Amino acid sequence: MKAYAAAARERLTGRELGALPVTAALAVIMIVFSSLNSHFLSSENLTNLALQMAATGTISLGVIMVLLLGEIDLSVGSVSGLCAVVMTIQTVRHGLHPLLAVLLALAAGAAIGLLHGLMFTRIGMPSFVVTLSGLIGWQGLLIYLLGKGGTINLPFDGSIAKLSDTWLPDALSWTLAAVITAVYAAVAVLTRRARAGLDLPFEPVLRPALRITALAALLAIVVRILTTDRGVPLTLVIFASLVVVLDVLIRHTVAGRRMYAVGGNAEAARRSGINVTRVRTLAFVASGTIAAFGGVLAASRLSAVNQNSGGSDILLNAIAAAVIGGVSLFGGRGRTYAALLGILVIQSITNGMLLLNVDSSVRFMVTALVLALAVALDSLARKGRPEGLG
Amino acid sequence: MAALLAVRGVIKRYGPVRALAGVDLEVRAGEVVALVGDNGAGKSTLIKVVSGVTHADEGVITLDGRPVTVRGPHDAQALGISTVHQDLALCENLDVVANLFLGHEQRRFSWLRELRMERTARDLLASLDVRIPEIRTPVAALSGGQRQSVAIARALIGEPRLVILDEPTAALGVEQTAQVLALVRRLRDRGLAVLLISHNLVDVTAVSDRVAVLRLGSNAGEFTTREATQEMIVAAITGAGYGS
Ligand SMILES: Nc1ncnc2c1ncn2[C@@H]1O[C@H](COP(=O)(O)OP(=O)(O)O)[C@@H](O)[C@H]1O
Ligand SMILES: [Mg+2]
Numbered sequence: 319m320k321a322y323a324a325a326a327r328e329r330l331t332g333r334e335l336g337a338l339p340v341t342a343a344l345a346v347i348m349i350v351f352s353s354l355n356s357h358f359l360s361s362e363n364l365t366n367l368a369l370q371m372a373a374t375g376t377i378s379l380g381v382i383m384v385l386l387l388g389e390i391d392l393s394v395g396s397v398s399g400l401c402a403v404v405m406t407i408q409t410v411r412h413g414l415h416p417l418l419a420v421l422l423a424l425a426a427g428a429a430i431g432l433l434h435g436l437m438f439t440r441i442g443m444p445s446f447v448v449t450l451s452g453l454i455g456w457q458g459l460l461i462y463l464l465g466k467g468g469t470i471n472l473p474f475d476g477s478i479a480k481l482s483d484t485w486l487p488d489a490l491s492w493t494l495a496a497v498i499t500a501v502y503a504a505v506a507v508l509t510r511r512a513r514a515g516l517d518l519p520f521e522p523v524l525r526p527a528l529r530i531t532a533l534a535a536l537l538a539i540v541v542r543i544l545t546t547d548r549g550v551p552l553t554l555v556i557f558a559s560l561v562v563v564l565d566v567l568i569r570h571t572v573a574g575r576r577m578y579a580v581g582g583n584a585e586a587a588r589r590s591g592i593n594v595t596r597v598r599t600l601a602f603v604a605s606g607t608i609a610a611f612g613g614v615l616a617a618s619r620l621s622a623v624n625q626n627s628g629g630s631d632i633l634l635n636a637i638a639a640a641v642i643g644g645v646s647l648f649g650g651r652g653r654t655y656a657a658l659l660g661i662l663v664i665q666s667i668t669n670g671m672l673l674l675n676v677d678s679s680v681r682f683m684v685t686a687l688v689l690a691l692a693v694a695l696d697s698l699a700r701k702g703r704p705e706g707l708g
Numbered sequence: 709m710a711a712l713l714a715v716r717g718v719i720k721r722y723g724p725v726r727a728l729a730g731v732d733l734e735v736r737a738g739e740v741v742a743l744v745g746d747n748g749a750g751k752s753t754l755i756k757v758v759s760g761v762t763h764a765d766e767g768v769i770t771l772d773g774r775p776v777t778v779r780g781p782h783d784a785q786a787l788g789i790s791t792v793h794q795d796l797a798l799c800e801n802l803d804v805v806a807n808l809f810l811g812h813e814q815r816r817f818s819w820l821r822e823l824r825m826e827r828t829a830r831d832l833l834a835s836l837d838v839r840i841p842e843i844r845t846p847v848a849a850l851s852g853g854q855r856q857s858v859a860i861a862r863a864l865i866g867e868p869r870l871v872i873l874d875e876p877t878a879a880l881g882v883e884q885t886a887q888v889l890a891l892v893r894r895l896r897d898r899g900l901a902v903l904l905i906s907h908n909l910v911d912v913t914a915v916s917d918r919v920a921v922l923r924l925g926s927n928a929g930e931f932t933t934r935e936a937t938q939e940m941i942v943a944a945i946t947g948a949g950y951g952s
Contacts, residue, residue, distance in 0.1 A: 509823075516827045571818045575802075579810055582801035589761060589797050590811030590862075591782040650801035 339695055340643050340659045343688065347663060351670035358670055361547035367662075367669050368544065369482070372553040373398075373616035375661035378636040378643075379564055379654055380608030383601045385640055386568070387581045388649020389445035391605045393434065393452030394636055398613030399628020400460040401427045405614060406470050406623045407463060409478065416477045423610045430456065431606020435599035445602075453633070461625055469624040472617060481556075481618040485549030492545075494555070495537040503530045553615055558658065560608075565654040577601060581649030612636075635664050638685065642692040648700050663688060710773040712737045712901045713758070713789070713870055718767030720753055727753040728764070729925040735870060740892060740902040742912040742933070745922035746945055751905045752794060754922070755872050758903075759791035760784040785811075790868035794875045794905075796859045804843035804850075805829045808862045832861055836891055853884040860891060870901040877911055889915045909938050923947055 351358040377394050384391040405423035408414040414422070430452070437448045464470065472479045486494070506526040513520040544550045568574030579587040580597045588594045616632075617623050641647060642663050643656025664685060671681040711734040720728040728750045735741045745751050756762045758769060760778040768775050771787055778784050784791070798807050805822075808829050814821040829843060838857040840850065847855060856876060863871050873892070877885040892915050895902050906912050912919060913933055921929040921944040929944035942948075 512823055516823050518823060518826055518830070570820050570822070572813045572815050572820060573818065575806060575813060575820060578802060579799045579806070582799035583797065586797035586799050587810065589759075589781045589791075589793065591780075591785050592811050593782075650799070 337644055337653075337655060337659060339692070340656070340663060343642070343691075344659065344663055344666070347666045347670065351666065351673070355670070355673045358673055361543050363669065363673070364543050365547040365551065367665055368554045369551055369619065370665050370669065371658075371661050372551075372557040373612050373619060374632055374635050374665075375557050375612075375639065375657050376560060376615055377609050377612035377632060378639040378657035378661055379560060380605040380612065381636050382640045382645050382652060382654055382657055383564075383568075383577070383604040383608065384445070385637075385645050385647065386577050386649060386652060387598060387601050388584075388647075389438070389598070389601070390637075390647075391434070391445065391449045391602065391609075392633060392637075393430070393449040393456060394605060394609040394612070395628045395633030396453050396456035396460065397427055397430050397606055397609040397628070398616065398632065399623070399626075400430075400456045400463075400613070401610035402613035402617035402627050403460050403463050403470070403623045405478070406472055406617060409476070410470055410472065420478070420611075420614055423614055424607050427606040427608070427610025427613075428603050429606070431603040431609075432599065434606065435602030438602065439595040439598050457629065460627065464623070464625060469622055471622045474621055478614070478618050479621040481615070482551070482553055482621075484552040486552065486555065488545045488549060491541045491550040494550075495534075495541050498537060499530065499534045502533055506530060553619070556615070560611075561654045561658050564608075568654070573597070573600060578650055581651075583650075635661070638689045638692075639664055641696065642688055644692075644696075646696050646700070647693065648696070711735060711770075712772065713903075714770045714773075715754070715758065716768045716770070718754065718757055718764045718769075720750075720757060720762065720764050726925050728757070728767075730767070731922065731925070732927055733920055735901045735903050737869065737901050738896055738899050739918065740896050740904055740916045742916035742919045743903060743905045743922065744907070744909070744912060744919060744941060744945060745928070749922040749945075750925040751922055752874055753925075755791060755793075755874055755903065755905065758784070759789055759793075759872060761791075761793070782811075785866055785868075788867075788869035789872065790863040790866055790870065791872040792859045792863045792874060792876060794878070796855055798847045798855060798859060798862075800848040801846055803846055804833075804840060804858055807847055807858055808832070808865055810862070812866050829861075832864065833857075836861055836864075836894075837887060852879045853881065856880060856884070856888070860888065864895075868900065870903065871895055872903045872905075874905045875907065876904070877906065877908060885911065909941060912941070913938060921945055 348359070357363055377398050380394050381391055401423040404426050405419040408422055409416050409419035434448050434452055437443050438445050506529070510520050510526065541550060568577060576587065576592050576597045579592060580594050584594055613628055617627065639660030640652070640656050641660070643658070643660030645652030645656045667685055667688065668681060671684070713735045715731065715733045718728050718731045719726070731750065731754055733743070733754070743751050743754070753762070757764045758778065760781045760783050769778060770776065776787055778787070799810060802810070805826050809825050814825050814828070826843070833840060833843070836857070838861060840854050840858070847858065850858070856879060860873065860876060876888050880888060889911060892902055892904060904912070904916060916933045919931045919933055919936060919941055920927070921941065923945065928947065931941060
């Protein structure tokens with residue numbers, strides 16, 4: 319119990335705020351917009367919100383892989399666009415099977431990430447510069463590949479476009495929510511039992527029970543809202559699964575642990591025998607691959623690729639989402655849920671302001687304010703840490 | 709008995725600075741050797757060479773009489789050399805368990821065996837009489853003494869043959885210093901070789917079997933602790949003419 323009191327104090331002193339600020343921000347945004355416009359919390363609008371999140375949210379996941387190391391990847395937007403173009407050209411012009419085309423896009427993203435990683439680790443170029451030139455160069459290649467037309471449409475009835483127009487049947491949605499809750503509960507029970515078996519301290523039963531109930535309630539609300547409109551969109555399920563799977567991977571595998579270690583203190587990681595170069599390269603490969611998948615989702619939603627694919631504010635939103643969600647720019651801190659929560663904040667602001675017919679100038683300024691607040695919190699948390707090395 | 713670790717004629721330059729100008733040192737199993745010297749004498753540099761953090765410009769390192777190359781920290785660890793550096797080198801964002809097993813994670817394939825590591829960590833800390841209330845919070849939240857204890861405990865995870873401690877008591881209070889020294893004796897009793905760097909001659913005479921003195925990057929004397937007085941050691945450190 320004492321330990322939990324200590325953990326609670328830790329939270330309150332502001333050192334480990336975690337998802338608290340972003341959740342609070344989200345609540346404020348929801349309340350403000352719903353009071354200004356009754357349509358904001360309607361099923362239809364929330365479904366649109368869910369659809370708008372998936373692509374940029376996925377790209378944000380890739381950015382997190384690199385941010386965790388305390389580095390930056392500015393190329394994810396361009397890479398997502400380029401890989402989507404590669405996929406589209408292969409499947410539309412050369413008749414490649416859509417699944418193979420998607421895999422090809424992922425491979426291209428991985429190869430680009432590998433190149434960035436090697437330039438960063440082997441040549442020692444700052445990641446900022448490597449990926450800045452990536453941002454420009456890959457967009458150049460994208461425009462070159464698109465050629466004169468500048469736009470290639472994906473067939474509306476093709477499986478790639480269908481990806482964004484597939485809705486889970488209501489029964490399946492409810493079953494899925496139930497299964498997720500059951501798995502979560504089972505893991506909690508098994509972990510508790512395993513801890514007891516090894517004579518390790520374990521939580522009082524009330525806490526996991528509360529968490530399971532909260533998860534069940536949250537899923538029920540989401541499914542209830544989405545099923546009153548068109549249903550749960552497949553892309554939302556894909557994005558959410560990516561968030562969860564990546565979180566489990568980076569927190570429970572050796573490679574993931576080493577990513578956090580390198581981000582926390584690269585010299586300490588090196589001295590403990592960790593191959594820092596390999597970890598860094600891996601992070602860039604992951605970032606490129608995930609960005610490519612985000613590009614596939616974006617192309618699917620638009621049913622096309624064009625010179626703007628992966629451009630405009632996608633990169634900035636992806637990075638901002640990660641930081642707003644609580645990933646530290648200084649490395650070593652943050653979880654993949656930041657992508658989900660952060661993109662939810664950004665898209666809510668965008669969506670809400672569009673509903674209110676507010677000029678985009680105001681939308682930019684409000685988004686900037688939220689971002690600045692998030693970075694300020696991150697910087698203050700770092701300053702508050704004693705003898706911070708990271 | 710051949711020395712577990714021997715270094716011969718180690719030279720290390722940092723630009724114009726000769727941090728080490730041809731140093732010899734031996735450490736045997738079951739022995740605590742104290743390495744002393746004034747600030748800037750080259751103590752930290754010497755152990756960085758041995759632990760693979762930097763490379764010597766010249767000189768040989770032998771283990772059990774066989775020459776070895778230590779290209780990086782990983783090599784040193786594989787050879788059974790474990791080091792606690794002066795700057796501890798902990799990952800402040802990770803918890804105690806993660807820090808203890810950093811680079812040596814227990815795993816099933818690629819999967820971390822979190823609970824097993826926590827069990828081992830708790831047992832290890834208990835056997836060393838290290839008390840940390842919550843080993844699952846980030847190290848950033850621990851006190852200096854607790855961090856030092858974590859760093860020393862970590863040196864024991866890989867079952868090393870030689871443990872090197874760089875100024876382990878410098879940042880500690882009286883009670884924690886006594887605990888660390890007791891811990892050093894326990895390491896020796898387990899048959900490990902210990903190389904202890906310290907400024908504190910009281911600590912040195914209390915715990916070591918031999919004392920090696922460095923001065924301006926060179927050997928400046930070696931004593932059997934039992935037969936040496938603090939005055940003799942101080943004279944060697946300051947270059948007043950006793951010893952070698
Ligand atoms: N990374 C470095 N770069 C340049 N000079 C260094 C470096 N590390 C140590 N030195 C120099 O080498 C000498 C020995 O330093 P060090 O081994 O840290 O001494 P000690 O640990 O005995 O106090 C000092 O003159 C110091 O300034
Ligand atoms: Mg030193």
